[in-house]
Amino acid sequence: MDLNGARAVVLGATGGFGAEIARALAAQGAVLAVHGRDAERLQLISAEVGGHPVAGDLTQPGVPDAVMDEAAQALGGLDVVVMSAGAVAFGPVAELDEAVLRQVVDLDLIAPILVARAATRHLGKDGVIAQVSAVVANQPMAGLAAYSAAKAGLTAFDTAFRREMRRAGVRVIDARPPHMETGLAARPLAGEPPGLAQGRDPREVADELVAVIGGSAEAPDWID
Ligand SMILES: NC(=O)c1ccc[n+]([C@@H]2O[C@H](COP(=O)([O-])OP(=O)(O)OC[C@H]3O[C@@H](n4cnc5c(N)ncnc54)[C@H](OP(=O)(O)O)[C@@H]3O)[C@@H](O)[C@H]2O)c1
Incomplete structure (x- = not known):
């Protein structure tokens, strides 16, 4: 896909990784809509990349559809969807509240499924949807059980959804990045982060993902 002029929405573009994905897409000439919840950071990233801002809490009923519809309307259609919204909760599951566990599953599993469902109404042949899963999909970690699950x-959804979308000519990308220095671990829904080794630079990781979206690079082992 030629990203120059491609119409792309990045959900979670107010985050450390999503912002780098939006920057990398803009650098390739994509026309953007950017999503987040925080009004101030949404304004900043939308001004930086010249993107249409769309706000919304993706765990609320109807919001994934509404966000995707607004982005498609603003851009006159969609060619690329990148779902990077997510959050983590640290600690043994026995110590986590029911509300926190539900929030992890709502945001990290249900919301991307609903974004994908909405994307089916907007992506045509040669369209691309990239979901940001995580390395823990393959290597589940104690203290991150619900997030890993x-x-x-x-990742399982993306594998099945890819098969569903093949006939429509839509590419489904499942990205499972390693730990990155985005500050995600400093903003948990609950708990304290363990001591983590230095993470990768999110800009480099975003560049690798956007190269795969655009088809200019082979997928590394963390992308299917
Ligand atoms: N950082 C890592 O090491 C790492 C590794 C592997 C995978 N990932 C995945 O990468 C993705 C991006 O993470 P990040 O590191 O960029 O974290 P981040 O900087 O904390 O960004 C998280 C993003 O998710 C949005 N978000 C959080 N709760 C939301 C909700 N209820 N509704 C809508 N949007 C919501 C945030 O929006 P606001 O800030 O505007 O609220 C922000 O845009 C996540 O899916 C994460 O699981 C991260």
Whole structure:
């Protein structure tokens, strides 16, 4: 796909990884809509990449559809969807509240499924949807059990959804990035992060993902 002039929406573009994905797409000439919840950071990233801002809490009923519809309307259609909204909760599952566990699954599994469902109404032949899962989908971690389960569920969904979309000519990308220095671990829904090794630079990781979306690079082992 030629990203120059492609109409792309990035959900979670107010986040550390999503912002780098939006920047990388804009650098390739994509026309953007950017999503987030935080009004101030949404304004900043939309001004930086010249993107149409769309706000919304993706765990609320109807919001994934509404966000996708607004983005498609603003851009006159969609060629690329990147779902990077997500959050983590740390700690043994026995110590986590029911509300937190539900929030992890709502945001990291249900919301991407609903974004994908909405994308089917907007993406045509040669369209691309990229979901941001995580390395824990393949290597589940103690202290991250619900997050690992949600991301593994998302990766399984992407594998099946890819088969469903083949006939329509839509590419489904499942990205499982390693730990990155985005500040995600400092904003958990609950708990304290374990001591983590230095993560990768999210800009480099975003560049690799956008190259795969555009078809200019082979997928590394963390992308299917
Ligand atoms: N950082 C890592 O090491 C790492 C590794 C593997 C995978 N990932 C995945 O990468 C994705 C991006 O993470 P990140 O590192 O960029 O984290 P981040 O900087 O904390 O960004 C998280 C993004 O998700 C949005 N978000 C959070 N709750 C939301 C909700 N209820 N409704 C709508 N949007 C919501 C945030 O919006 P607001 O800030 O506007 O609220 C923000 O745009 C996540 O799916 C994460 O699981 C991250």
